[in-house]
Amino acid sequence: MMAFSPPGLRRRLTTLAALTLALVTAVTATTAAAKPGTPPPERQDVIMIGDRLVNVAYHLGVVPRAMSIRGDAWSFGRTLAKTSTMILGCPQYIVARDPEIVPRTLRETGIRRVLIEHTPGFDRLKPVRDPMKAVSMLRESGVLDDLDVSVEVVAFGDGLDAAIRRVGALLDRTEQAEALISRRAAALEAALARLPTAEPGTTVVILNGVHQDANGKGFVRVEVPGGYSDAFLLEPMGLTNAGGAFVEAGATVRHGFATVGSLAPLTAIRPDVLVLTGDADAVQRKLLAARRQDPALAEIPAIASGHVFALPAYVDSSVIEYPTVLRRWASTLGPALHPAHRAK
Numbered sequence: 001m002m003a004f005s006p007p008g009l010r011r012r013l014t015t016l017a018a019l020t021l022a023l024v025t026a027v028t029a030t031t032a033a034a035k036p037g038t039p040p041p042e043r044q045d046v047i048m049i050g051d052r053l054v055n056v057a058y059h060l061g062v063v064p065r066a067m068s069i070r071g072d073a074w075s076f077g078r079t080l081a082k083t084s085t086m087i088l089g090c091p092q093y094i095v096a097r098d099p100e101i102v103p104r105t106l107r108e109t110g111i112r113r114v115l116i117e118h119t120p121g122f123d124r125l126k127p128v129r130d131p132m133k134a135v136s137m138l139r140e141s142g143v144l145d146d147l148d149v150s151v152e153v154v155a156f157g158d159g160l161d162a163a164i165r166r167v168g169a170l171l172d173r174t175e176q177a178e179a180l181i182s183r184r185a186a187a188l189e190a191a192l193a194r195l196p197t198a199e200p201g202t203t204v205v206i207l208n209g210v211h212q213d214a215n216g217k218g219f220v221r222v223e224v225p226g227g228y229s230d231a232f233l234l235e236p237m238g239l240t241n242a243g244g245a246f247v248e249a250g251a252t253v254r255h256g257f258a259t260v261g262s263l264a265p266l267t268a269i270r271p272d273v274l275v276l277t278g279d280a281d282a283v284q285r286k287l288l289a290a291r292r293q294d295p296a297l298a299e300i301p302a303i304a305s306g307h308v309f310a311l312p313a314y315v316d317s318s319v320i321e322y323p324t325v326l327r328r329w330a331s332t333l334g335p336a337l338h339p340a341h342r343a344k
Contacts, residue, residue: 043084044171045110047102049091050117050131051077051317052156056164059180059320060173064115066105068094068131070123074317091122092129095137102134103141112149114138115170119156125227125256125315160184160319180320187323194327195237196334203242204234205271205302208257208313209282218282221257222246228256228315229275232322233329237337245269263290266300273336274302277313307336 041063048054048064051074057063058080066086069077081087088094088101105111116131123129135151143149152170156163161181168177206223222243223229230241243258249265251258263286266274276283287308291297302308309332314325 041084046113046115047088047105047111048115048117049094049102049134050119050122050154052119052163052319053115053117053131053154053167054080054085055318055320056167056180057171060164060168060171060176062171062173065109065111068102068134070126070129070315070317073123073125073315076318090129091131091134092126095133099137099141102138103143106143106147106149112147114149114151115167116151116153117156118153156319184320184323187327191323191327191330192236194334195330196337198238198337200238201240202238202273202337203240203269203271204273204275205243205266205269206241206275206277207263207283207286208277209279209284209286211279211282218279218285219259220263220283220286221259221278222251223277224253224256224258226256229277229313232314232316233326236326237330237333239273239333239337242269242271263287263297264294266290267294267296270300271302272305272307273333274308275333276308276310280310305336309333309336 039061041058041061043063043065046064047066047068048057049068051069054064054067054069054077063080063084066088067077067080068088068091070090071078071081071087072090077087086105088105089098094102102114106114114134116134118132121127122131132153135153138144138149138151144151154163154166154170164177164181164184165174168174168180206229208221208223209218210221211218223241224247225241225244227241234241245268246258246260246265247253251260287297297303311329311332312325314322316322318325
């Protein structure tokens with residue numbers, strides 16, 4: 001006997017399949033393409049330690065010869081590592097796992113300058129990572145005296161504009177620094193002016209997809225409350241991260257994410273919006289598998305309303321691009337937050 005499902009349910013199942021297919025081509029890059037005729041960044045003989053520092057330098061037209069960044073979290077940092085700059089590991093790796101890698105690089109390359117980012121709470125997901133730990137490591141290594149290496153600190157805790165000016169002065173890019181400050185301020189003002197305001201209680205679940213090139217498999221993580229997305233993207237629009245329900249259902253949290261074997265809790269959470277970050281295909285596969293196991297998944301408000309969106313993640317590394325990311329989220333989610341467009 002052929003199984004029967006109500007027409008409304010069939011339509012919603014079809015909608016879920018269509019949404020996941022449409023998301024295949026979603027673009028999540030946030031670094032704008034260079035304008036024609038723009039010269040490539042100058043590669044200076046300096047080691048930079050810290051994502052925000054490297055991001056600001058890049059937008060001032062400079063890349064370091066070597067760097068220590070959160071390569072596991074910052075996708076553009078990984079791009080730099082493949083194209084222009086030697087990556088030495090994350091700020092924790094260079095002091096705890098291989099404290100000789102920076103001194104060795106200084107000895108072997110002839111670099112005699114190190115710039116270090118100082119940001120209180122540098123990494124809210126892995127608090128043990130702190131670029132300032134490199135200061136004592138360099139002192140203890142002896143390279144500061146033996147090789148006459150200079151160490152200069154850029155304090156991001158005093159405000160981004162001050163940090164940009166400091167980087168500009170250190171890299172001989174003072175005029176470019178002032179122009180960058182003006183451009184970013186204008187972009188942030190424009191983004192904030194267009195922020196939608198969600199109704200109280202509007203919920204979002206952020207599903208982060210990870211693809212493993214080695215075996216072609218993927219898995220899904222749920223971003224739990226209290227991370228970067230909450231502080232920089234959801235809270236400015238009055239949205240609530242409902243991903244904590246996965247933890248209540250038994251998922252284990254590691255560095256701000258809960259790796260999940262099942263998306264079944266979504267039927268109980270009933271989020272108004274689903275946001276896909278990272279590898280959208282990994283999430284799509286998981287959603288389709290979950291729908292086959294439980295057709296009721298098609299009834300949750302996010303899927304019933306078609307409010308499933310692939311958007312760029314933000315981990316506060318690309319501080320110059322933040323206004324662009326915020327505007328992207330706001331313009332995408334804005335229509336979905338209108339009461340007339342929400343299903344219950």
